Amino acid sequence: MQTGEIAGRVLTPTGWIEGRVRWRDGRIEAVEETDTGNDGAIVLPGFIDLHCHGGGGADIMEAGNAPHTVAATHAAAGTTALLATTMTAEVPDIEQALAAANRAALEPGDGEAAVLGVHLEGPFISRSRLGAQPDFVIDGDTALMEHLMGLARIRVVTLAPEADPEGELTRYLNERGVRVQIGHSSCDYETAARCFESGRHGVTHMFNAMSGLHHREPGIVGAALAHAEHAELIPDLLHVHPGAIRAALRAIPNLYAVTDATPASGMPDGDYRLGTQHVKKCGNGVRLADGTLAGSSLTMLQAFRNLVSIGLGIDEASRRTATIAADYLGLTDRGRIAPGAVADFVVLDRNLELRSVILRGKPRG
Numbered sequence: 001m002q003t004g005e006i007a008g009r010v011l012t013p014t015g016w017i018e019g020r021v022r023w024r025d026g027r028i029e030a031v032e033e034t035d036t037g038n039d040g041a042i043v044l045p046g047f048i049d050l051h052c053h054g055g056g057g058a059d060i061m062e063a064g065n066a067p068h069t070v071a072a073t074h075a076a077a078g079t080t081a082l083l084a085t086t087m088t089a090e091v092p093d094i095e096q097a098l099a100a101a102n103r104a105a106l107e108p109g110d111g112e113a114a115v116l117g118v119h120l121e122g123p124f125i126s127r128s129r130l131g132a133q134p135d136f137v138i139d140g141d142t143a144l145m146e147h148l149m150g151l152a153r154i155r156v157v158t159l160a161p162e163a164d165p166e167g168e169l170t171r172y173l174n175e176r177g178v179r180v181q182i183g184h185s186s187c188d189y190e191t192a193a194r195c196f197e198s199g200r201h202g203v204t205h206m207f208n209a210m211s212g213l214h215h216r217e218p219g220i221v222g223a224a225l226a227h228a229e230h231a232e233l234i235p236d237l238l239h240v241h242p243g244a245i246r247a248a249l250r251a252i253p254n255l256y257a258v259t260d261a262t263p264a265s266g267m268p269d270g271d272y273r274l275g276t277q278h279v280k281k282c283g284n285g286v287r288l289a290d291g292t293l294a295g296s297s298l299t300m301l302q303a304f305r306n307l308v309s310i311g312l313g314i315d316e317a318s319r320r321t322a323t324i325a326a327d328y329l330g331l332t333d334r335g336r337i338a339p340g341a342v343a344d345f346v347v348l349d350r351n352l353e354l355r356s357v358i359l360r361g362k363p364r365g
Contacts, residue, residue: 008041046080046344047300051258067104077299080344087275088122125184132294192223
């Protein structure tokens with residue numbers, strides 16, 4: 001039996017308290033309001049990242065031990081759970097990546113973020129909006145999807161409407177509880193709006209790799225601002241201007257942060273692989289040789305700080321880096337500090353510097 005507790009200014013589902021959180025065997029046992037003589041500790045739910053390709057020099061598409069390296073790298077910056085995210089690739093490469101991600105999900109290592117499953121980003125996307133994805137595009141294929149779902153728990157699928165014009169694959173995924181997101185697509189406003197009405201649940205990296213907003217051709221961006229309930233966004237302040245982030249925050253109720261992190265996350269400037277692509281990290285940017293942004297070097301801790309820097313309160317930034325993501329996946333025992341929830345915490349000081357990370361009731365390193 002393992003027990004523990006932590007005290008400070010604690011963010012609960014009903015607001016802030018000065019108090020103490022106690023846990024037993026990896027689950028929160030009690031949240032108590034009490035005078036703790038707080039020395040400035042801010043206790044938040046652990047961050048949850050639903051779009052993570054890599055970190056620490058490792059790429060999910062490498063398979064093997066890569067998911068463990070990725071999960072450990074991001075845990076060091078406060079991510080306590082993530083979705084291993086694939087690239088558009090040849091089917092055998094996707095199969096190997098899924099199998100490795102599944103092993104990491106079933107056997108998480110100490111000090112590693114929980115791998116909650118997979119975000120399948122491609123191969124069912126549009127060639128006109130590849131972004132940094134290599135061109136191994138496949139039209140929507142229900143039989144292939146059934147096969148892939150037998151290899152790992154796929155929780156989110158990025159699916160361009162062009163790849164599924166009749167909506168057959170979308171319906172298949174909806175029936176199995178998989179979240180379907182519009183992304184890497186050039187479709188028009190009308191098509192995107194119909195998708196939101198008929199089973200697409202969200203948007204992959206809002207604003208990026210999609211048809212943009214023009215006042216006479218609103219595109220996917222316009223449809224998302226008008227109709228979407230959920231969307232992910234990369235708040236590295238490079239992929240999306242702060243003004244556009246603020247606009248999306250006003251329009252999309254459940255906008256949440258993701259990193260879209262690559263192997264360059266947590267690593268120095270230099271050359272890295274992303275799937276079959278060669279990318280270069282310079283500062284906080286990761287790009288292909290032609291200058292195209294290719295994922296990010298972001299951590300969820302920095303995403304949280306960036307949201308605070310553009311005007312969000314700490315509680316709201318936490319909601320958009322933890323709680324909304326958990327709710328989107330239907331996980332009521334993550335992304336919140338409440339009795340019965342997994343004991344995943346990020347502890348910060350008054351300057352939002354990281355003091356400690358607690359994973360499933362165990363302090364990390």
